[in-house]
Amino acid sequence: xxxxxxxxxxxxxxxxRAVALRLAVDGFAVWLNYRADHAAAxxxxxxxxxxxGSCRLLPFDVTNGAACRAALEKLLEETVPYVLxxxxxxxxxxxxxxxxxxxxxxVLDVHLNGFxxxxxxxxxxxxxxxxxxxxxxxxxxxxxxxxxxxxxSAAKAGLTGAVRSLAVETAKRGVLVNAVAPGFIATEMTxxxxxxxxxxxxxxxxxxxxxxxAGAVAFLCSSEASYITGQILSVNGGAFTG
Numbered sequence: 001x002x003x004x005x006x007x008x009x010x011x012x013x014x015x016x017r018a019v020a021l022r023l024a025v026d027g028f029a030v031w032l033n034y035r036a037d038h039a040a041a042x043x044x045x046x047x048x049x050x051x052x053g054s055c056r057l058l059p060f061d062v063t064n065g066a067a068c069r070a071a072l073e074k075l076l077e078e079t080v081p082y083v084l085x086x087x088x089x090x091x092x093x094x095x096x097x098x099x100x101x102x103x104x105x106x107v108l109d110v111h112l113n114g115f116x117x118x119x120x121x122x123x124x125x126x127x128x129x130x131x132x133x134x135x136x137x138x139x140x141x142x143x144x145x146x147x148x149x150x151x152x153s154a155a156k157a158g159l160t161g162a163v164r165s166l167a168v169e170t171a172k173r174g175v176l177v178n179a180v181a182p183g184f185i186a187t188e189m190t191x192x193x194x195x196x197x198x199x200x201x202x203x204x205x206x207x208x209x210x211x212x213x214a215g216a217v218a219f220l221c222s223s224e225a226s227y228i229t230g231q232i233l234s235v236n237g238g239a240f241t242g
Contacts, residue, residue, distance in 0.1 A: 006221070007031040007072075007081040009062055009118055010088030012040040014187040015137060018210030019085055020044060022218045024053025028083065031075070033058045033118075035088075062088045062114030072121050080125040080132075083221050086115050087137045089155075091189055096150040104151050111155035115162060123166075123175070132175040133221050136163050137213070140183040140236045156181075160232055167230030176229040180216045183236025184208060203238035 006023045010016045012034035020030050021044075030048055032055050034041045041057050048055040060071040089111050092103040119134060126132030141149050142156025160179060167177040184190055184198050185208040198207060216235050219225055234240060 002027045003029075004082035005029045005031060005079050006083035006085065007033065007058075007118075007122065008085040008087055009033040009114065010035070011085075012037050012044050014189075015182065015185060015210045015213050016085075016087040017044045017047075018214040019087060019217050020055070021048060021051060021053075022211070022214035023083065023085075023221065024048045024055065025051055026218055026221070028221075029053070030055045031058055031081065032056065033060065033062070033071075033088070035059065035061050062117055063109045065113075065117045068117040068121060072118070076121060076125055080129055081122060082131065083133045083135065084119060084122050084126075085135045085137070085217060086118060086159075088114050089137065091149065091152045093148045093152065095148060099151065107151040108155050108158070112158050112162075115159060119166075123170070126175045127170065127173045130174040133225075134163075134166070134170075134175065134177045135217050135220050136177075136179040137217075138163070138179045138181045138232065140181055140234065140240045143181060143232070143234070143242060144240050163232070164230050171229050176220075176225070178220050178225075178229060179232045180213055180220070181232050181234045181236070182208065182213045183234070183239045185210060185213060185235075201239050202236070206237065208235060208237055 006028040008020050011020045011032045024030050045055040058071050060067040092107050136159050138159050139156040141153045145153050163179045213235050216233050
């Protein structure tokens with residue numbers, strides 16, 4: 001994919017970092033969005049460059065529409081990404097009966113409003129080019145429901161619905177829209193969970209790595225996935241097969 005660009009949100013670490021590295025190796029120039037962890041972003045950029053890729057850092061908060069426009073509009077006048085990976089997200093777990101309004105709104109804001117703010121800027125330009133790939137990182141939590149994650153599950157399930165509907169709208173213009181739904185992946189989000197609580201729920205018997213998710217994203221960005229749109233590709237070691 002020499003000459004094409006991939007914009008990845010929330011990509012300074014974890015799954016986003018792995019996706020950025022994989023797409024850089026596959027030949028994409030990477031626009032790497034992050035919110036505040038400048039050190040992690042610089043470290044990721046150095047890793048991409050060491051792997052032979054190129055990386056532009058774009059620090060902005062995906063929940064802030066004005067910040068998204070300020071960061072992206074001028075760039076988009078010159079370059080339209082072939083790939084947009086909506087990865088930015090976080091969790092604020094807790095029982096719904098005790099959940100604060102802030103914890104409810106902030107999780108939905110990052111996942112759903114963040115998806116809108118970035119995608120609404122990039123998509124019209126993809127449609128004019130009549131080509132593009134939009135990948136959304138959802139979660140097994142949005143497919144099965146998980147106690148203590150009503151806000152997170154609601155946000156991820158909402159993204160699943162958005163992917164399926166948007167895919168119908170954009171297919172005739174050559175823009176393919178899919179999701180990757182990770183299960184238990186070795187990131188900061190799962191580091192606090194004892195492995196003995198997780199492993200019995202995974203038929204493959206191991207916790208996934210960010211690179212497992214990155215491989216699925218890379219496939220959906222490739223020419224081999226040119227007849228796939230509106231789909232949810234689960235990467236969960238068999239923990240959910242519905």
